[in-house]
Amino acid sequence: MSLSRRGFLKLSMAMAGVGAATGLAGCQDSNSMADAKRVVVIGGGFGGATAAKYVKLFDPSVDVTMIDGQSSHTTCPFSNLVIGGLKDIDEITHDFSALEKRGINVVKGWVTGIDAEARTVTLKDGSRYEYDRLVVSPGIDFNYDAIEGYSEEVANTKMPHAWQAGEQTLLLRKQLEDMEDGGTFIMAAPPNPFRCPPGPYERAGLIANYFKENKPNSKILILDPKTNFSKEPLFREGWTANYGNMIEWIGGDFGGGVESVDPDTMTVVAGGTEYQGDVINVIPPQKAGWIAHEAGLVDDSGWCPINTGTYESTMHAGVHVVGDACIGSPLPKSGFAANSQAKNCAAAIVAMFHNENPPEPSWVNTCYSLVAPDYGISVAAVYAVEDGKTVSVEGAGGVSPLGGKNAEKEAGYAHDWYASITEDIWGS
Amino acid sequence: MSQNREAAISRRLPIASLAAIGLGLMLTAGTSQAASETEKMELSHAAIIGATCMGCHGFRGMGSGEIPRLAGVAKEVTAGKLLEYKSGALEGTVMNRIAKGYTDDEIQAVAEFFANQ
Numbered sequence A: 001m002s003l004s005r006r007g008f009l010k011l012s013m014a015m016a017g018v019g020a021a022t023g024l025a026g027c028q029d030s031n032s033m034a035d036a037k038r039v040v041v042i043g044g045g046f047g048g049a050t051a052a053k054y055v056k057l058f059d060p061s062v063d064v065t066m067i068d069g070q071s072s073h074t075t076c077p078f079s080n081l082v083i084g085g086l087k088d089i090d091e092i093t094h095d096f097s098a099l100e101k102r103g104i105n106v107v108k109g110w111v112t113g114i115d116a117e118a119r120t121v122t123l124k125d126g127s128r129y130e131y132d133r134l135v136v137s138p139g140i141d142f143n144y145d146a147i148e149g150y151s152e153e154v155a156n157t158k159m160p161h162a163w164q165a166g167e168q169t170l171l172l173r174k175q176l177e178d179m180e181d182g183g184t185f186i187m188a189a190p191p192n193p194f195r196c197p198p199g200p201y202e203r204a205g206l207i208a209n210y211f212k213e214n215k216p217n218s219k220i221l222i223l224d225p226k227t228n229f230s231k232e233p234l235f236r237e238g239w240t241a242n243y244g245n246m247i248e249w250i251g252g253d254f255g256g257g258v259e260s261v262d263p264d265t266m267t268v269v270a271g272g273t274e275y276q277g278d279v280i281n282v283i284p285p286q287k288a289g290w291i292a293h294e295a296g297l298v299d300d301s302g303w304c305p306i307n308t309g310t311y312e313s314t315m316h317a318g319v320h321v322v323g324d325a326c327i328g329s330p331l332p333k334s335g336f337a338a339n340s341q342a343k344n345c346a347a348a349i350v351a352m353f354h355n356e357n358p359p360e361p362s363w364v365n366t367c368y369s370l371v372a373p374d375y376g377i378s379v380a381a382v383y384a385v386e387d388g389k390t391v392s393v394e395g396a397g398g399v400s401p402l403g404g405k406n407a408e409k410e411a412g413y414a415h416d417w418y419a420s421i422t423e424d425i426w427g428s
Numbered sequence B: 001m002s003q004n005r006e007a008a009i010s011r012r013l014p015i016a017s018l019a020a021i022g023l024g025l026m027l028t029a030g031t032s033q034a035a036s037e038t039e040k041m042e043l044s045h046a047a048i049i050g051a052t053c054m055g056c057h058g059f060r061g062m063g064s065g066e067i068p069r070l071a072g073v074a075k076e077v078t079a080g081k082l083l084e085y086k087s088g089a090l091e092g093t094v095m096n097r098i099a100k101g102y103t104d105d106e107i108q109a110v111a112e113f114f115a116n117q
């Protein structure tokens, strides 16, 4: 421990009397240290790392432990830039050292069990952590069974989903690099609800950008069970402006939903038609991360029901679920939303520790998408609580204007957003 | 972002919002950069709104690239711009859509929050 830290302890003890006398006593005196409240956070991604940092910020006396199975977090946001060859994976990977500097106890390990009665979590290696309040932000898992012939093994070898960033991202990138000019890239887009509604369509554009520059005779086919998609008019306009007719989209009305895949012949079947691809990206239907199922935090939908504003589970008291895993609607399953949710959740937890009412919640979400490296679009919304429910504030939010007048500026802002939010969360 | 910039921001905090913060931070902030272990943010509706703006404007509103800094900007300036975005008098790429989501009181409160960062 550094000299300055010792200096602080000494000073704060000396000042304790003054604090009491002036009514300014913080939470840092030696008494409250002794029976410090304990918060355990599962997941060091968008929701988890934000919750850990902000609990500590709202009340530095809380003992915060953040557990992740990985020693750093590679973000899905901007992973489409890695797939498109515009960024290196290192540039979207963030370690937890800045959080440790904030006094957060960072543990590497997979959580395999939650005992909501005893208020403990257990890791794969058998170690156990007690908590007063638990935050669960494990992200998503996949319903592999929903598509015949698809499995985790197929995803890891021939047909990546690349919907969790890391090895999967690099696998898809490599397949695109190995593909010959004139090849066909097929994407099987997922049904609602899923992580990052504009994500598949951003990916199509950035792969088109790579093809345009390196393999201009190639084609992109999106097979989609949905009949429309996020920011569709803006994406369509941007695709045409940047890539002519390189991208073809077949929606649910026209048999776009993929029913089965065959990794040996590299084919997929949708609406009774067989399609052959050189690179095939299958993004399966999704559900809350595995641990949420294991811990009984999900309802029949496969996602976690929560109380408005506090994110406390309606299934288990003392357990809060944020991010993609929770039923956070009307907020979308986005990193920005997870960050907003976790801040409200952290404030509620600290207020509860102090037997106070949580501050009135507020959320904002914006999803920037890059249609091309210098062509950005966005969708935004502000949310508030009305009559006990989270609602999108009427008259606010919406999408970028058509016509592309702000597209170049918004491409720049997308990069600035990424720098801001990752700095806000991981300090890097 | 550099540690120094963050330290510089937290060093200014105690003066601006002493009452909300208590003594702990004031003491560490004067002694070292490693102040972050005891760095504190007030618990209020304004702080929640402000914290969610940080997704774009950077931690504590320090700004990022072309997205402007809000930290330490006078309350009148920030509130004035937000009200203009809300009414449409000032045009932006995204702020018009965002500013319409807040009441005038919330705009004043979040402007004050950032003025104190």
Ligand SMILES: Cc1cc2nc3c(=O)[nH]c(=O)nc-3n(C[C@H](O)[C@H](O)[C@H](O)COP(=O)(O)OP(=O)(O)OC[C@H]3O[C@@H](n4cnc5c(N)ncnc54)[C@H](O)[C@@H]3O)c2cc1C
Binding pocket: A042, A043, A044, A045, A046, A047, A048, A067, A068, A069, A070, A073, A075, A076, A077, A078, A079, A080, A109, A110, A111, A112, A137, A138, A139, A140, A162, A163, A164, A195, A196, A199, A200, A203, A289, A290, A291, A322, A323, A324, A325, A333, A334, A335, A336, A337, A338, A366, A367, A368, A369
């Ligand atoms: C291609 C793509 C592009 C995207 N682009 C954007 C974008 O531009 N903007 C945006 O806002 N959002 C975007 N998103 C969405 C964003 O990635 C998610 O909404 C966000 O990551 C959700 O945060 P989370 O905390 O719920 O999960 P995650 O960020 O995935 O974090 C979950 C963490 O929990 C850990 N974990 C899981 N289970 C356990 C366990 N049992 N024990 C220990 N650790 C565990 C994991 O290792 C992981 O680090 C994109 C998503 C994709 C796929």
